[in-house]
Amino acid sequence: MNRNSVTDVRRFILTFLFLAFLPLVATVGAQEDAPSQASSTCVQCHAALDGALAQPAKAFADDVHARHGYTCADCHGGDPSAEDPAVAMSPAKGFIGVPNPAEVPKLCGRCHANVALMRAEKPGLRTDQLELYWTSRHGMLLKKGDTNVAVCSSCHRAHGVLPPSDPRSSVHPTRVAATCGACHSNKTLMARYGLPTDQEAEWRSSVHAEVMLKQNDLSAPTCNDCHGNHGALPPQVSSISRVCGQCHVANDEYFQESPHRKAFAEMGLGQCEVCHGNHAVARSSDEMLGVEDDAVCASCHAEGDAGFRAALRMRQAIDSLRTGIEATEALLSRVEKAGIPVDEADFVLREARNSLVQSRTEVHKFAVEPVLNVVEAGFKKLAEAQRFGRSALHEIRKRRVGLLAFLAVSLVVVIGLVLTIRSSER
Numbered sequence: 346m347n348r349n350s351v352t353d354v355r356r357f358i359l360t361f362l363f364l365a366f367l368p369l370v371a372t373v374g375a376q377e378d379a380p381s382q383a384s385s386t387c388v389q390c391h392a393a394l395d396g397a398l399a400q401p402a403k404a405f406a407d408d409v410h411a412r413h414g415y416t417c418a419d420c421h422g423g424d425p426s427a428e429d430p431a432v433a434m435s436p437a438k439g440f441i442g443v444p445n446p447a448e449v450p451k452l453c454g455r456c457h458a459n460v461a462l463m464r465a466e467k468p469g470l471r472t473d474q475l476e477l478y479w480t481s482r483h484g485m486l487l488k489k490g491d492t493n494v495a496v497c498s499s500c501h502r503a504h505g506v507l508p509p510s511d512p513r514s515s516v517h518p519t520r521v522a523a524t525c526g527a528c529h530s531n532k533t534l535m536a537r538y539g540l541p542t543d544q545e546a547e548w549r550s551s552v553h554a555e556v557m558l559k560q561n562d563l564s565a566p567t568c569n570d571c572h573g574n575h576g577a578l579p580p581q582v583s584s585i586s587r588v589c590g591q592c593h594v595a596n597d598e599y600f601q602e603s604p605h606r607k608a609f610a611e612m613g614l615g616q617c618e619v620c621h622g623n624h625a626v627a628r629s630s631d632e633m634l635g636v637e638d639d640a641v642c643a644s645c646h647a648e649g650d651a652g653f654r655a656a657l658r659m660r661q662a663i664d665s666l667r668t669g670i671e672a673t674e675a676l677l678s679r680v681e682k683a684g685i686p687v688d689e690a691d692f693v694l695r696e697a698r699n700s701l702v703q704s705r706t707e708v709h710k711f712a713v714e715p716v717l718n719v720v721e722a723g724f725k726k727l728a729e730a731q732r733f734g735r736s737a738l739h740e741i742r743k744r745r746v747g748l749l750a751f752l753a754v755s756l757v758v759v760i761g762l763v764l765t766i767r768s769s770e771r
């Protein structure tokens with residue numbers, strides 16, 4: 346072997362090694378680049394296009410997936426490093442184009458139902474969305490080929506996906522109603538299924554929406570709290586009729602023990618919704634109880650039946666406690682204006698008010714006795730507060746008499762003095 350051939354062999358080996366390791370080097374480089382979206386040619390090119398072709402690239406900037414380091418190709422396939430569109434979007438590189446709705450659950454589920462992947466990428470994130478989705482009305486109809494139903498991207502968007510805790514997210518509690526309403530308030534779409542389209546409007550008029558949207562109290566329910574996010578129902582309830590009991594625990598417990606549970610079931614009725622409605626739940630009032638025309642009881646109970654008599658007595662008891670509290674409040678405010686502190690009596694009065702609040706929950710036992718017991722406990726507290734008020738008034742009267750007597754004596758003394766001075770001047 347001459348020197349030249351030795352150099353040739355060396356060159357050959359070096360070239361071989363270089364070529365052999367090039368793909369590895371390139372892969373390592375690509376992996377380092379992956380978290381940065383700028384390196385995806387899909388985004389670069391699409392951002393410069395128009396309309397529906399550019400929108401995904403723009404929305405993707407803030408997407409939870411982009412922030413995690415994914416590119417367009419993680420959903421659409423293709424080669425996110427190729428400049429040439431024919432290569433970047435070639436089926437040979439796994440490009441699938443625009444997925445049709447029927448394919449979306451599996452597409453998202455590929456990662457979201459992959460327990461091992463999720464545990465590594467985002468520990469703690471649930472992985473049951475796909476499984477639950479197939480149990481929902483949406484999922485069942487999609488399986489039958491109906492693509493009008495909601496798929497993952499109808500509720501979450503395909504681009505610009507944000508965690509539910511982000512106030513801009515389409516599934517943030519304050520925005521869920523609009524997201525569901527995009528289909529459920531659509532008359533043409535829902536006519537096909539014979540479904541009403543008033544759920545969103547009714548919900549917006551409810552006490553629940555008022556509390557959530559005006560008082561920013563996210564513990565009030567919106568669509569998914571009652572119907573479930575992904576499954577047919579929230580996991581902790583067995584039927585839509587039990588959904589209110591997730592939050593209104595005592596009302597539910599009392600109702601289940603009441604004569605109405607069996608009676609309503611036999612009539613094929615729901616539970617709470619029979620009296621409160623489901624979407625347009627209004628703030629309740631004492632007027633709902635009793636036998637007047639606007640009381641809910643009057644729609645089923647008529648004069649002479651046990652329910653009618655019970656409704657009447659429960660309402661009378663609650664009314665008497667309420668008017669008793671009002672009268673005591675007036676008494677204590679007179680006392681306070683006269684300058685006597687009423688803190689102690691206020692505390693007792695607060696307990697009477699609690700009894701009033703509790704009596705309205707006791708109503709759900711739909712029996713007279715429990716309401717009377719709570720009202721009676723309230724009256725005991727009222728009596729205490731009234732005793733305080735009356736003795737304070739008595740005290741005030743005594744002080745007034747004392748003051749008048751003092752003034753009268755003072756006047757006599759002054760007149761006496763004046764007379765004495767005048768007579769001594771003379």
Ligand code: HEC
Pocket residue numbers: 386387388390391394398417418421422423424425426427428429430433434442443
């Ligand atoms: C150099 C520009 C360019 C690059 C790079 C590019 N695209 Fe496109 N893309 C286009 C244009 C132009 C269209 C519309 C014409 C067409 O369908 O070919 C399009 C269409 C699409 C569509 C819609 C296809 C359809 O059937 O309507 C999807 C989805 C898409 N691109 C995703 C990607 C992804 C994912 C990547 C990266 C892996 C990518 N694109 C890279 C220019 C590009």
Ligand code: HEC
Pocket residue numbers: 387388391397398399400401402403405410415416417418419420421443444445449498499502503504
């Ligand atoms: C998380 C998965 C996912 C990612 C990431 C993703 N897409 Fe999509 N894309 C979809 C789905 C699903 C659709 C189908 C339409 C729908 O459901 O809204 C879609 C539709 C499209 C369309 C058709 C027009 C439209 O809006 O319906 C284009 C174009 C497109 N994507 C381009 C891109 C580009 C470019 C990127 C990267 C910037 C990207 N996509 C990233 C899931 C994704």
Ligand code: HEC
Pocket residue numbers: 409410412413415419420449452453454455456457466467470497498501502503506507508509510
């Ligand atoms: C390539 C895997 C992959 C695909 C495909 C995918 N995701 Fe994700 N997704 C993730 C990962 C990983 C996270 C966690 C990211 C993080 O928070 O850092 C995530 C986060 C999310 C979140 C936020 C969860 C939270 O509470 O933080 C939502 C919502 C979401 N994805 C919806 C979708 C939808 C809808 C689709 C289909 C259109 C989809 N994903 C497709 C991997 C994927």
Ligand code: HEC
Pocket residue numbers: 450453454457470471474475478483495496497498499500501509516518521569574575
């Ligand atoms: C009918 C609307 C709807 C559909 C369809 C839907 N989601 Fe959701 N998803 C929601 C709502 C609402 C939340 C927010 C729940 C909350 O506030 O905790 C959510 C939450 C999530 C989260 C955050 C973690 C969690 O489970 O709470 C992920 C991830 C997610 N969805 C993925 C998916 C995937 C994947 C699919 C398709 C298989 C899908 N979603 C289909 C409405 C939907």
Ligand code: HEC
Pocket residue numbers: 482483486493494495496499500521524525526527528529538540568569572574
């Ligand atoms: C993309 C459109 C779309 C979106 C978004 C959507 N739905 Fe639906 N939903 C449908 C269609 C279509 C049906 C089928 C009607 C039927 O049940 O016959 C349906 C059925 C239902 C049903 C069963 C009704 C019944 O009695 O048959 C419920 C409950 C429901 N959706 C709740 C929701 C909730 C809650 C959301 C939001 C978190 C939502 N939907 C978002 C289209 C949608």
Ligand code: HEC
Pocket residue numbers: 521522525526529540541544545546548553566567568569570571572585586588615618623624
């Ligand atoms: C406080 C709980 C609650 C909330 C919040 C709620 N629903 Fe309902 N929804 C119910 C109950 C209960 C039913 C009655 C089910 C039955 O009679 O079988 C129902 C029925 C439905 C139906 C079947 C058709 C109908 O009108 O009877 C659809 C569709 C529906 N809801 C969608 C929605 C949408 C969309 C939202 C949000 C705008 C929403 N719901 C909010 C409890 C709720």
Ligand code: HEC
Pocket residue numbers: 552553556562564565566570571588589590591592593617618621622623626627628629630
């Ligand atoms: C996710 C929890 C949640 C669910 C589910 C729920 N609610 Fe509520 N509800 C609330 C909150 C929070 C308030 C506001 C409490 C307040 O400000 O007095 C409220 C208020 C009410 C009120 C007004 C209370 C008053 O003082 O008059 C009624 C009535 C009511 N809900 C009935 C229902 C019925 C009926 C259902 C089922 C169809 C239901 N709720 C489901 C959380 C819930």
Ligand code: HEC
Pocket residue numbers: 589590593596597598600605616617618619620621629630631632633634641663705706707708709
């Ligand atoms: C037969 C009719 C009827 C049924 C069924 C019914 N309620 Fe009521 N509910 C009433 C009446 C009447 C009031 C008002 C009582 C008052 O103010 O004197 C009321 C008041 C309420 C209140 C406000 C008072 C409080 O307890 O804080 C809530 C919350 C409530 N109901 C929830 C429910 C829930 C949850 C269910 C189902 C488990 C239910 N109701 C079933 C008639 C009913």
Ligand code: HEC
Pocket residue numbers: 604605608609614619620633634635641642643644645646650651652653655656659711712713
């Ligand atoms: C949807 C119809 C309906 C409504 C509304 C209704 N009830 Fe009833 N109630 C019944 C039925 C049915 C029974 C069982 C048969 C019976 O005893 O009359 C019953 C039984 C009762 C009973 C037990 C009576 C007994 O035999 O001891 C009481 C108490 C009662 N209801 C009170 C009320 C009160 C109070 C209201 C209003 C807040 C009310 N009901 C609203 C249908 C209704």
